[in-house]
Amino acid sequence: MTFWQFVWDKTFSQYNSKQKKDEFIIVDHLHYKNKTIEIFLSHSKNINLYELEKLCDTVGWVRRPLKKVKTAIENSLLTISLFYKNDHTHKLIAFARATSDNSFNATIWDVVVHPQFQKKGLGRLLIDEIIKYLRTNDINTVTLFADPQVINFYKRLGFITDPEGIKGMFWYPN
Amino acid sequence: MTFWQFVWDKTFSQYNSKQKKDEFIIVDHLHYKNKTIEIFLSHSKNINLYELEKLCDTVGWVRRPLKKVKTAIENSLLTISLFYKNDHTHKLIAFARATSDNSFNATIWDVVVHPQFQKKGLGRLLIDEIIKYLRTNDINTVTLFADPQVINFYKRLGFITDPEGIKGMFWYPN
Numbered sequence: 001m002t003f004w005q006f007v008w009d010k011t012f013s014q015y016n017s018k019q020k021k022d023e024f025i026i027v028d029h030l031h032y033k034n035k036t037i038e039i040f041l042s043h044s045k046n047i048n049l050y051e052l053e054k055l056c057d058t059v060g061w062v063r064r065p066l067k068k069v070k071t072a073i074e075n076s077l078l079t080i081s082l083f084y085k086n087d088h089t090h091k092l093i094a095f096a097r098a099t100s101d102n103s104f105n106a107t108i109w110d111v112v113v114h115p116q117f118q119k120k121g122l123g124r125l126l127i128d129e130i131i132k133y134l135r136t137n138d139i140n141t142v143t144l145f146a147d148p149q150v151i152n153f154y155k156r157l158g159f160i161t162d163p164e165g166i167k168g169m170f171w172y173p174n
Numbered sequence: 175m176t177f178w179q180f181v182w183d184k185t186f187s188q189y190n191s192k193q194k195k196d197e198f199i200i201v202d203h204l205h206y207k208n209k210t211i212e213i214f215l216s217h218s219k220n221i222n223l224y225e226l227e228k229l230c231d232t233v234g235w236v237r238r239p240l241k242k243v244k245t246a247i248e249n250s251l252l253t254i255s256l257f258y259k260n261d262h263t264h265k266l267i268a269f270a271r272a273t274s275d276n277s278f279n280a281t282i283w284d285v286v287v288h289p290q291f292q293k294k295g296l297g298r299l300l301i302d303e304i305i306k307y308l309r310t311n312d313i314n315t316v317t318l319f320a321d322p323q324v325i326n327f328y329k330r331l332g333f334i335t336d337p338e339g340i341k342g343m344f345w346y347p348n
Contacts, residue, residue, distance in 0.1 A: 064278070068312075072277035077249075099275050103246035104238070107273070107281050107317075131345060138242075140347055143281075143319065148339035159343040165322035168342015169333040171305060173314050 024083065024090060027129075030120050032084070039122070040083040040090055041129065045073050047081060051092045058114050076109075077102055078133055080126050084117075093117045096126040098134070098142075106134050108144040127157050143168075198257065198264060201303075204294050206258070213296070214257040214264055215303065219247050221255060225266045232288050250283075251276055252307055254300050258291075267291045270300040272308070272316075280308050282318040301331050317342075 028039035049066045057063070073079055077100035083090035094113040100106035108130055113122050131142055145168055146154050151161065162168075202213035223240045231237070247253055251274035257264035267288040274280035282304055287296050305316055319342055320328050325335065336342075 068277045072275035072279075075251075075274065075276040097275075099273050099279070099281070100249065101246035101271075101273050101283070102249040103242045105246075105273070105281075105283060107279075109275070109279060135347065142345040144343050145317065146341050146343050148341075151341050151343070154343050157345070159345045161341045161343050163344050163346075166342070166344070167320050167322075167325050167335045168340070169318050169320050169325070169328050169335050170337050170340070171316040171331070171333045172337075173309065 027082075028121070028125060030084075030117070032117070037084045037086075039093075039125075040085065041125075042081045042083065042090075043079065043133075044081070045076075045079055047073060047079065047095075048092070052095060055092050055095060055114055056110075056112055059112055061112070072109075073097060075099070077106065078130060080129050082113075082122055082126065094122045094126055096130060098130050100134070100139055102137065103139065105141045105143060106130075106139050108142065111144075111150075123153060124157060127154075145170075201256075202295070202299060204258075204291070204296075206291070211258045213267075213299075214259065215299075216255045216257065216264075217253065217307075218255070219250075219253055221247060221253065221269075222266070226269060229266050229269060229288055230284075230286055233286055235286070246283075247271060249273070251280065252304060254303050256287075256296055256300065268296045268300055270304060272304050274308070274313055276311065277313065279315045279317060280304075280313050282316065285318075285324075297327060298331060301328075319344075 024040040024042050026038045027041040029036050030039060049069055052069065053063065053066065076097040079097040080095065081092055082094035083092055085091075094117065096108060096111040098106045098108045108127070111123065111126060113126070134140075134142055144154065144159065146159070155161075198214040198216050200212045201215040203210050204213055223243055226243065227237065227240065250271040253271040254269065255266055256268035257266055259265075268286065268291065270282060270285040272280045272282045282301070285297065285300060287300070308314075308316055318328065318333065320333070329335075
């Protein structure tokens, strides 16, 4: 077991039973700018929307009305935010959320990792955590809609495209 | 404008502003067993789960725990049930539901039409109604996961597969 797996398994077994709503827990350590930093996870929906918007800017997403983002977060079953601590404050560096019927199916949306923290396992950490949360709540079908450049990333995490010919379909206004 | 379109447009413009929670409204007339019957629509989540299970049996779905079906309905943004009146009671003949973040995206699940009422426009009626409801609530991306045999049906309603290479992906427990 690697150190990372150790921290991961240990932290989540604690998290699942004990985490309070606004708590930050350490889930990983990364090498960043010549030092080792701690990565914190929070499930709180009390999210700084300006900070989230800035994070989405770093990956080039189209800006969205903050009021709609707030509503989307409130109506998601689950949000995951990752932070690192800098000058005694937590800086948001990754985010994801999932909608669900809280029973059979969930759909993951808005997966974003700051470019300076990509390729360090944080995307996997977000998704693994969402799946762990959903399975704990007996929700077994996890779905998402993947842009072409991240399809292989999700395949490595165990997601499959078009199982038995099932197709993701979209309707947009004309 | 056909009679059907007239009833449809008229009823929904009324529905959007006026329908009460448990109200049945007439949305269509069909020819069935040598007579013309009225089709009623309801958005009520107060659904007879045994009746819904019987409807799902008619299309060969695997049975699901009623408690989980109840939770899924409660946590859906929207359910649509279609009925016809027989011997002074409403008989459930079609159903669909959608989960949503109530802001950007919605996903349609559990679209079912009784085999004796298929190919009569009720599937389109369900989906058009869901889209109309979502657009009224400023939710513009409507998604679903379509089995191979219904992909063309959804294409005729304006849904597209894999837009710009975006893929629906699934994760199931091993």
